[in-house]
Amino acid sequence: MDDVVVVGGGIIGAATAYFLSKEGRKVRVIERDPAYKKASFPLSLGGFRRQFFQKENINLGKFALEFISNISNTLKTKTNPNPTASMVPNGYLLLFGPEHAKEQYEALKNHKACDAGTKNIPASKLKEIFSWINPEGLETATYTDSKIEGWIDPHMFHNALKNKAIELGATFEKGDVKKISDINAKTIVSAAGCWTNELLDDVPVAPQKHTVFRVKCPKHYPEMPLTGDLPSGVYWRPEGKEYLAGSPNSKFDCPDLEPEWNDFENLVWPALANRVPAFEQLKLTGGWAGYYDCNTLDNNAIVGKHPKYENVFLATGFTGRGLMQSPGIGRGLTELITTGKYQTIDLSCFHIDRIFAKQKRTEPYVL
Numbered sequence: 001m002d003d004v005v006v007v008g009g010g011i012i013g014a015a016t017a018y019f020l021s022k023e024g025r026k027v028r029v030i031e032r033d034p035a036y037k038k039a040s041f042p043l044s045l046g047g048f049r050r051q052f053f054q055k056e057n058i059n060l061g062k063f064a065l066e067f068i069s070n071i072s073n074t075l076k077t078k079t080n081p082n083p084t085a086s087m088v089p090n091g092y093l094l095l096f097g098p099e100h101a102k103e104q105y106e107a108l109k110n111h112k113a114c115d116a117g118t119k120n121i122p123a124s125k126l127k128e129i130f131s132w133i134n135p136e137g138l139e140t141a142t143y144t145d146s147k148i149e150g151w152i153d154p155h156m157f158h159n160a161l162k163n164k165a166i167e168l169g170a171t172f173e174k175g176d177v178k179k180i181s182d183i184n185a186k187t188i189v190s191a192a193g194c195w196t197n198e199l200l201d202d203v204p205v206a207p208q209k210h211t212v213f214r215v216k217c218p219k220h221y222p223e224m225p226l227t228g229d230l231p232s233g234v235y236w237r238p239e240g241k242e243y244l245a246g247s248p249n250s251k252f253d254c255p256d257l258e259p260e261w262n263d264f265e266n267l268v269w270p271a272l273a274n275r276v277p278a279f280e281q282l283k284l285t286g287g288w289a290g291y292y293d294c295n296t297l298d299n300n301a302i303v304g305k306h307p308k309y310e311n312v313f314l315a316t317g318f319t320g321r322g323l324m325q326s327p328g329i330g331r332g333l334t335e336l337i338t339t340g341k342y343q344t345i346d347l348s349c350f351h352i353d354r355i356f357a358k359q360k361r362t363e364p365y366v367l
């Protein structure tokens, strides 16, 4: 019998394998596509932030920074002596219209309670800090400017976690797990991302296609934060000398990952040009689509022990934030598995029981 089997070697699987291996567990990770062609993490925008509504999500975002900042020490291996996630700490800027402002003022109380370091600014003052912005129609904004939020390279981060887990004794092998009951292990962790429902059919997580466009603009703002324009749902950030911009449109039941090219003309470009007048001169240079692991009940993580099994734990449903939450989730699951309870961030609010009871715990800040 195996000690631990992790199904899915994506970012959650790799982080969990790392933390469990560090605690001396013998971990076997089974991944059906080691090239990760359709996995969510390589197709993500790499963003990490603490600007959420719920305290647990704020604290997971804070731990992401702490963990990523230390990987040159913690994830160093013989084969990867200088691990990096290529962090760009430009911060996040979230823009709210009157329809979201009240909720945002409530969220700020949680930011404060968690010592998140978030700043609040009325829309009328935005241009003093962000000269490129058109604040029309906005009421308020939150941002960080102290290098505590930003984005990373998801491949490099995954590679560093996987490498370290292997050095600590974990194995990663190719395999397609058809049924949880096919596995014979003391502990099973389902980290199958948006495909979790194929293994655990009472978990309401589904692949939700999201499109990201790559654009070029004569005017370059390398210091621009990852900006989310809540009224339009469009978000963007610099990427080298270009920019990446996410469409607010998402779709279920899409077996292919063809980008929704029409969204650019119809939704994304108009919103970008409205908020950043220099973006009127954009040129589309590329794009891709990937699946969010969407929790269709409440857009929030599902983490913990599955009550219908003796030995099955799961982590999924991150709905656009699984990359940044992976260190906190890997650590939290490891605490739960090895000690029976969470020791650092209490993640019990994400337990699947709330799903069975249809008690939503909606996180509003989905980008």
Ligand SMILES: Cc1cc2nc3c(=O)[nH]c(=O)nc-3n(C[C@H](O)[C@H](O)[C@H](O)COP(=O)(O)OP(=O)(O)OC[C@H]3O[C@@H](n4cnc5c(N)ncnc54)[C@H](O)[C@@H]3O)c2cc1C
Binding pocket: 007, 008, 009, 010, 011, 012, 013, 030, 031, 032, 033, 036, 038, 039, 040, 041, 042, 043, 044, 045, 046, 047, 048, 175, 176, 177, 178, 191, 192, 193, 194, 195, 196, 198, 199, 210, 211, 212, 289, 290, 291, 292, 293, 315, 316, 318, 319, 320, 321, 322, 323, 324, 325
């Ligand atoms: C366009 C886009 C932008 C995003 N932007 C961000 C962002 O800025 N910040 C952020 O934090 N998150 C972002 N995300 C979300 C993030 O990518 C996901 O939440 C995260 O990758 C989920 O991690 P995971 O390991 O659960 O899933 P995945 O990364 O999809 O990994 C799951 C793995 O499990 C394997 N698998 C599934 N079923 C089986 C099986 N039965 N047997 C064996 N292997 C199996 C799959 O092949 C896959 O490799 C974004 C996602 C997209 C698509």
